[in-house]
Amino acid sequence: MTFRPFETIEAGRMSRWLVTCDHATNIVPPSVNGGDLGIAALDMVRHIAWDPGAEGVARHLAEMLGAPFVATRFSRLVIDPNRGEDDPTLVMRLYDGTVIPANRAVDEAETQRRLAAFWRPYDAELARLARRPGTVFVSIHSFTPRLAGRDPRPWQIGILHAADDRLARPLIDRLRREPDLCVGENEPYGGHLPGDAIDRHAIANGLPNVLIELRNDVIATEADQIGWAERLAPILTGVLAETGL
Numbered sequence: 001m002t003f004r005p006f007e008t009i010e011a012g013r014m015s016r017w018l019v020t021c022d023h024a025t026n027i028v029p030p031s032v033n034g035g036d037l038g039i040a041a042l043d044m045v046r047h048i049a050w051d052p053g054a055e056g057v058a059r060h061l062a063e064m065l066g067a068p069f070v071a072t073r074f075s076r077l078v079i080d081p082n083r084g085e086d087d088p089t090l091v092m093r094l095y096d097g098t099v100i101p102a103n104r105a106v107d108e109a110e111t112q113r114r115l116a117a118f119w120r121p122y123d124a125e126l127a128r129l130a131r132r133p134g135t136v137f138v139s140i141h142s143f144t145p146r147l148a149g150r151d152p153r154p155w156q157i158g159i160l161h162a163a164d165d166r167l168a169r170p171l172i173d174r175l176r177r178e179p180d181l182c183v184g185e186n187e188p189y190g191g192h193l194p195g196d197a198i199d200r201h202a203i204a205n206g207l208p209n210v211l212i213e214l215r216n217d218v219i220a221t222e223a224d225q226i227g228w229a230e231r232l233a234p235i236l237t238g239v240l241a242e243t244g245l
Contacts (some may be wrong), residue, residue, distance in 0.1 A: 003029050005118045005124050009059075010068035015136045017236070020126065021058040022082040022197055023051035023141060024071035031117065032078050034093040038101030039077075043170045045170045048095040049144040049149035053219030058140035060229035065236065067138075068129050072122055077103065081122050081143075084195020090119075096147055107239075110111060123200070130201040136167065137202035137209040142216040145186050158184035158213035160191035162199070169209045188213065208245045 007024075026049035028035045043049070055071055062069035072081055076092075077100055083090045091111055093103050106114075120219065130137060146152045157175060161168030166189075175183045191211065202209035212232070219225050 003031070003197075005029075005074055006069065006070055006072055006122045008070045008129070009062065010129070013066050013068050015066040016132075016136045016210055016240075017062070017065045017133070018129050018137050019058050019067045020067065020137070020139045020197065021051070021055045021069075022139060022238060023074055023076045023080075024055035024058070026050040026075045026077075027192050028075050028078055029118070033102040037075075037077055039098060039126050041209040043098050044075075046096075046098075046166050047078070047142070047144040047216060048092075048098055049183075051076075051140075052216040053214065054140050054142040054216075056222055056225030057142075057214060057228050061138075061140065061233055061236075062064055064229055064233040068132075070122075070125055070129060072118075074118045079111075079119050079129055079169035081119055082139075082193075082196045084200070085115060085119070091137065092172055095117055124196075126197060128199045130207060136245070137198060137207050138236065139198055139209075139211045141211060141213045142211050142219060143164045145215055145217050146177070152166050153188050153215060155180060155184035155187055155213075156161075156215050156218050157184045158187045158189070160180050160189060160208075160211040160213060162192040163203050164206075164209060166243060166245055167239065168180060170243055171210055171236070174235055174239050184213070206226075208243075 026044050028037055079091055091103050091106050093100055159168050159172045172185050197208050219228055
């Protein structure tokens, strides 16, 4: 069976929203070192290989919004679809203290092969979906509660933005009215990452956009993921309506 580097669900989904999940899975395709990056199985289920829980939230959120959904089917350790082609972290050799043996000797030829096999097909699908008139781009990610040797992260949810905060700013304000939430603005990561997926497909085309980061311990189960999707869907819908975008 031919490996497909992304999954798209769009039949009958006509809303303006586009829900994406760049780090949906920890799958290593067989064409990459026989499907084994040389790291322990316990490391392959950590945040270094994917965004645990993010796909479930994104999938349910897209369904609730009546939105097209697209997600990767390859691990970020194979090649990171949320980095530009010239980003030095496109293929990670070391991540949060873990050496990635199969990536240590990756040269330009292998990088180009992975770009052609995985990164560019997903990128082209994002571009195709983003061309729909009036698209509003929402990217779902998750983050670990604590990086090695760092302080615990208090936020359950972070809203990331860079050059365009038309959607992010009112969304942050709305979420901060939720009494049980600690909401990060450009936390736990900065919102400006030149060449990332939102930069390439939303900001470059003037599309309203937001990147939502959820701490992965609050979306660990399917029930958690459905719960967050149910919480976010009406908030996003209301915020978009209020902005008039």
